[in-house]
Amino acid sequence: MYIVEALVAMVISTILSFALLDMAMSAMRTMQRANSDGQAYEVIEELTEFTRAYGYERLLGYKDQTMTLV
16 A cells, blocks of 8 residues: 555656656746847847947948948
8 A cells, every 4th residue: 555655646646747857948948049039139120229329321321232240
């Protein structure tokens, strides 16, 4: 009888540990996605400020040219 109780306890604890592991992995993915979104937002803000500071007439000189981000 004790062996059956021990096996049931082991199964329940295994199920709970897998559920907690899945929850932790989901939280890590969410945090990584939020970090990536924040970095993308910073790049967009920096490029927007650069474009505003550069001036429209000066930007027209770069029309039809390929530019890379540094």
